[in-house]
Amino acid sequence: MDIQHIIAHFEQLSEEEQTKEIYAHYGLALYFGQAAEQQVAHMLIFDKLFQVKPETGEQYTALFEEYAAATKPAGLLAIEAQMAYQLADADRDELQQVLMLREYLAGSYFKIHAALVLQPEGKRRLLSDFTAVQNRSRALHARLQQYQREYVERTGVEPELMQQTWATVVRDAQRVLAAQAGVA
Template identity: 25%
Template sequence: MIIDNEEHQTKEVYALYGLAMYYAQCCEKSLVMLLSSAWASQVDQMITDDYDKLLQVNMKKTFGSLLKTLESENKISRELTENINSVLKIRNFLAHDYFWDRAGEFTIHEGRTKMVSELNKYIDIFDELDLKLTEISDNWGEQKGVTEEMKAECMNKIIQKAMHDYCNQI
């Protein structure tokens, strides 16, 4: 199959849109994890069941609700709150309006070129916030005795479960 330049560029827009939404979701889930651990009230008194319940509650919240929880508890700097708020606005724009608002641009080469650039910028913004949130989470975890080996073991369990589930579907 030969893909012409226009088709390739269209696929690139769709792929970058998907990647941008992936990174937005990473930011959202990082907030969930922090609100269920480092930024949870009375975290030092929690037992595993408390953590699991709080995690389930936070997983059901929207990105906007997570931000409201953060703001109401005043747990983070104003700068980080503003950064999260700006990321939320971009995420909501992508999820609800992006292709509608870019319908004209999407039909022409120059417009898709602009969209590729714009989506790459959004990916960088999401990635930058996620790295900040991950650093906060990692620092908190280190203070609580979480090691790289423990994190690797958890990741290995996730991979093993995915492989098991996949192999059972074949």
């Protein structure tokens, strides 16, 4: 996303619309960061399924929940992804940074930068920060997809098995999310 185009559009908006635009870009930054995190979790689940080959539903569920919960530190996820998918050091570092940025945005960003919403220059900075995170997350997502394609080619996983496995991962993700929603 071109920040100059976004800023030009932003400056034509009313103050109220600008605030909405900032929060829309904040939401998109979180979304794309979360998408990259979930992609890594799914990649690692996929790798573990073909390495461990769980024999029972309990083994499968334990393996799935280890990564689906996304409770591992960003650095550990990045290293595991690098080992499983042969990520370049620069991509491993970018993955770690994007995961940490997403967590920072979700937990601390507005605690530190809340006053920026009240200043014209601050609003542009917020917009620029959120757009930068979106762009980094999207670019990383595309690179991770390429690594996953190369992994599939390298390991010789049949497309049908890949689809079956992915269907199982999706089904279990829905089950885990439904169970978490019921607890909350």
